[in-house]
Amino acid sequence: MPRILLVDDDDRLASMVADYLRGNQFDVCHAETGGQAKVELQKQTFDLILLDLMLPDTDGITLFRELQSQPSVRTIPVIMLTARGDPTDKVIGLEVGAEDYVAKPFEPRELLARIRVVLRRGERAAPMSDILRFGRLEIDRGSRVVWVDGEEKQLTSYQFDLMLAMAERAGRVLSRETLAGLAREDHHSYDPALDRSVDVHIARIRSAIEDNPKHPRRILTVRGAGYVFAKAQH
Numbered sequence: 001m002p003r004i005l006l007v008d009d010d011d012r013l014a015s016m017v018a019d020y021l022r023g024n025q026f027d028v029c030h031a032e033t034g035g036q037a038k039v040e041l042q043k044q045t046f047d048l049i050l051l052d053l054m055l056p057d058t059d060g061i062t063l064f065r066e067l068q069s070q071p072s073v074r075t076i077p078v079i080m081l082t083a084r085g086d087p088t089d090k091v092i093g094l095e096v097g098a099e100d101y102v103a104k105p106f107e108p109r110e111l112l113a114r115i116r117v118v119l120r121r122g123e124r125a126a127p128m129s130d131i132l133r134f135g136r137l138e139i140d141r142g143s144r145v146v147w148v149d150g151e152e153k154q155l156t157s158y159q160f161d162l163m164l165a166m167a168e169r170a171g172r173v174l175s176r177e178t179l180a181g182l183a184r185e186d187h188h189s190y191d192p193a194l195d196r197s198v199d200v201h202i203a204r205i206r207s208a209i210e211d212n213p214k215h216p217r218r219i220l221t222v223r224g225a226g227y228v229f230a231k232a233q234h
Contacts, residue, residue, distance in 0.1 A: 002119055003027040003045065007037040007063070008052040008081060013104070017050070020108040021115075034058040038066075041073055048118060050111075051098075053082040064096055068156060075144055077118045077157050079111075097156030097201075121161065132167050135233035137209060137218060139167055146209065153208040158183060162198070163205050166219065166229035175226040202227060 004021060008014045009032045018028040029046070031037040034055050040046075049067075053060035060080055067073045077099040099118045102111055132139040138147045144160050146153045155163065165182035166174060174182070176198040206213040220228050 001025055001027045002047040003029070004048050004050060004115070005029050005031060005037060005040055005046045006050045007031045007034070007055065007060075008050070009033065009054075009056050010052070017108065017111065021112065024112055026115075032056070034063040034066075037063065041067070041070075046076055048115060049076055049078045050115075051078050051080050053080055061096060064098065068097060074154070075157055077121075079114060079118060081106075097158050099158055132164075134167065134170070134218070134230070137233060139164060148209055155205060155208055159201050159205050159208075162201055163209075163219075163229075166227060170229045171231040173222045173225050173228045179227065 002025075004026050006014055006018060006028055008017075008030070011032070014030050014032075018030055021028050029040055029044070031040050032055075034057050037049075037051075051060045051064060055063065060082070064078060064080075067076075067078075078097075079100045079102060080098045081102050081104060083104040100114050102114060130141045132141065136149050140146075141164060144157070146155055146160065146163070161183040162179060165179060179198055202219060203213070206216050206219055210216045210218055218230055218233055220230055222228055
């Protein structure tokens with residue numbers, strides 16, 4: 001049974017969401033503050049985090065960044081919840097590495113569908129021995145780890161999915177829309193305004209894996225078309 005950590009100080013909403021998800025075969029743990037969330041993450045493991053952007057002791061973005069610094073937590077996918085429907089909030093949430101973003105009020109069925117999409121992506125991960133090699137770069141699809149010259153590089157869950165989508169199609173030019181769809185499995189809800197979010201994540205991936213991010217050799221930009229992952233690398 002997938003285990004979800006729900007971080008939200010709205011007790012009424014949290015109770016409703018928790019009951020609904022439990023009725024759909026999910027184990028839900030509720031934390032009202034960022035501090036409580038960090039305690040729960042130390043005590044047990046989770047398959048996904050539902051994180052409200054506005055908490056009494058911190059904001060969701062700050063908490064998310066703190067969690068990303070912890071190796072044991074960094075790979076847990078996060079869906080952000082917020083009462084603010086401002087597209088800027090959505091872009092910020094996705095830019096820092098969240099898997100998805102749901103604005104309140106929302107239909108529980110929509111949230112359930114988004115949770116299932118995110119978890120399905122992890123279930124399809126290849127065996128741990130299935131490693132893609134591009135010169136000095138190695139991508140382990142099973143453990144979701146990336147190495148350059150044997151040194152592990154830090155990527156968020158979404159950044160790993162984005163890079164893997166390109167690496168599995170090395171040599172093909174992929175548009176931002178295609179990349180967003182491949183990484184999120186959500187072609188129908190793609191918003192062109194989020195192109196900037198894809199660009200930001202590509203820049204961060206380059207910072208992690210390129211010898212010189214200003215002159216990339218692994219992830220190349222094709223002006224007016226998108227990005228291509230180089231087949232031949234050194």
